[in-house]
Amino acid sequence: MASPIEVLVPDIGGFKDVNVIDVLVKNGQQVEKETPLVTIETEKAAMDVPSPVAGKIAEVKLKTGDKVSEGSLILLLEPAAAAPAPVDKPADKPADAASPAESKPAPKAAAGAAAAGAAAADTSAQPVAKPAAAARDASTQGTARETPSAPVDEKAFSNAHASPSVRKFARELGADLGHIQGTGVKGRITQDDVKAHVKTLLNAASRPETGTGLPRVPVVDFSAFGDIEVKPLSRIQKISGARLQASWLNLPHVTQHEDADISDIEAARGAMKDKATQAGVRLTPLVFIIRACILALKEFPRFNSSLDASGENLVFKKYFNIGFAADTPNGLVVPVIPHADQLDTFEIAGTLASLSEKARAGKLKAAEMHGGSFTISSLGGIGGTYFTPIINAPEVAILGVSKATLKPLYERGGFIPRLMLPLSLSYDHRVIDGAEAARFVVFLAKALGDVKALL
Numbered sequence: 001m002a003s004p005i006e007v008l009v010p011d012i013g014g015f016k017d018v019n020v021i022d023v024l025v026k027n028g029q030q031v032e033k034e035t036p037l038v039t040i041e042t043e044k045a046a047m048d049v050p051s052p053v054a055g056k057i058a059e060v061k062l063k064t065g066d067k068v069s070e071g072s073l074i075l076l077l078e079p080a081a082a083a084p085a086p087v088d089k090p091a092d093k094p095a096d097a098a099s100p101a102e103s104k105p106a107p108k109a110a111a112g113a114a115a116a117g118a119a120a121a122d123t124s125a126q127p128v129a130k131p132a133a134a135a136r137d138a139s140t141q142g143t144a145r146e147t148p149s150a151p152v153d154e155k156a157f158s159n160a161h162a163s164p165s166v167r168k169f170a171r172e173l174g175a176d177l178g179h180i181q182g183t184g185v186k187g188r189i190t191q192d193d194v195k196a197h198v199k200t201l202l203n204a205a206s207r208p209e210t211g212t213g214l215p216r217v218p219v220v221d222f223s224a225f226g227d228i229e230v231k232p233l234s235r236i237q238k239i240s241g242a243r244l245q246a247s248w249l250n251l252p253h254v255t256q257h258e259d260a261d262i263s264d265i266e267a268a269r270g271a272m273k274d275k276a277t278q279a280g281v282r283l284t285p286l287v288f289i290i291r292a293c294i295l296a297l298k299e300f301p302r303f304n305s306s307l308d309a310s311g312e313n314l315v316f317k318k319y320f321n322i323g324f325a326a327d328t329p330n331g332l333v334v335p336v337i338p339h340a341d342q343l344d345t346f347e348i349a350g351t352l353a354s355l356s357e358k359a360r361a362g363k364l365k366a367a368e369m370h371g372g373s374f375t376i377s378s379l380g381g382i383g384g385t386y387f388t389p390i391i392n393a394p395e396v397a398i399l400g401v402s403k404a405t406l407k408p409l410y411e412r413g414g415f416i417p418r419l420m421l422p423l424s425l426s427y428d429h430r431v432i433d434g435a436e437a438a439r440f441v442v443f444l445a446k447a448l449g450d451v452k453a454l455l
């Protein structure tokens, strides 16, 4: 065994007195080149310092909680004897020969040797674990979806709620903690969460690029074209994004459009305003749209169904739990009005308002977003005309509603101004035929014109 070399904290971007949050090796332990030795945490990121060479830990010189800066002594390491390659693996020899730090005796300044050896090995001196770097290489070779090999978002990794050992584990796998949903206490990320995440990514990455697999989106280094700023998606965006993508990819979507003449119901809404205010509720067009949808769902029960897990049976729901997309500062959520068919107009308005308020304040409980049977996405308060809402799978249809505008309608030999509401119904074509969807929207538009039926 060669005489020990000093392994020092490498360049950590000028940070000083950073915390050692984990010591990952013990005296006497054999390590490989790149084995993480300690985890340190700067304001920006937690990072592992890997071993510059293979060998035996002679003496660990720091402990968890210590503060270190560039050049601080981490440990003494006895480098392994030169060329330890097994005879049955001749291919290893050139690699050993190419690593001078491993074969040459350490110069007098042992610390320098460690750093120099690390530099020669390109990644060894870098306080970012090798798997992440290796992964980056893989990603440029065409693994375009998020895979364990995607570049790690260091800030999000650092901010993630996880123990040092889980951080270390994630580093070893090149998993980005910033992308993992914690299932532990208070959302803490567990080792099982990391495993499940990596498994999912590997499954996705192993899909072929052609044939039945999804074609990949190219990886682009945007910074090559100008200044950029990287911001993580919100927790809600990550969750809803995955669900939206699953629906878009699994359900054959078709969107059917229609205009509903809501002039009469708007007049009725106006007439009810005072009464509604007295009852402490705000009547918006959505309240009546919900009521009209329930009438249509009762008439066309397939729109209130779901395919079962086998994909061979339809589950018809006898309840009418209406979800509505709510735009919140943190992203899209879909609260559900349970048994909306059993509520009167003001009760629907009250529930809609209280759930919307909770959604915007980020206070919705999980149970308040479960059990929907049909969803409405209303952009009517914002504007725009028609759009293609994505079905809230496993539901089979969703109604998109846009802003009502006055339009000339030809009636009895002349044009009259009518308030027209654009409707966009997306449906799962495995379950619903185009003709049935057209009948549904025609029925719905008629119901929205029938004041008596809606009140």
Ligand code: CAO
Pocket (backbone or CB within 6 Å): 283, 284, 285, 286, 287, 324, 325, 326, 327, 328, 332, 352, 356, 377, 378, 379, 380, 381, 382, 389, 390, 401, 402, 403, 404, 405, 421
């Ligand atoms: N046409 C014309 N005006 C409309 C309208 C329509 N279709 N729908 C609502 N309005 C009016 C309302 O009457 C209200 O005006 P007043 O204050 O003068 O009465 C104003 O627009 C704002 O309404 P609102 O948005 O506060 O209330 P709402 O009940 O219509 O909607 C909610 C509640 C939670 C659905 C809505 O606030 C929201 O978040 N919408 C966005 C949904 C979304 O992001 N969908 C896309 C998801 S991706 O598919």
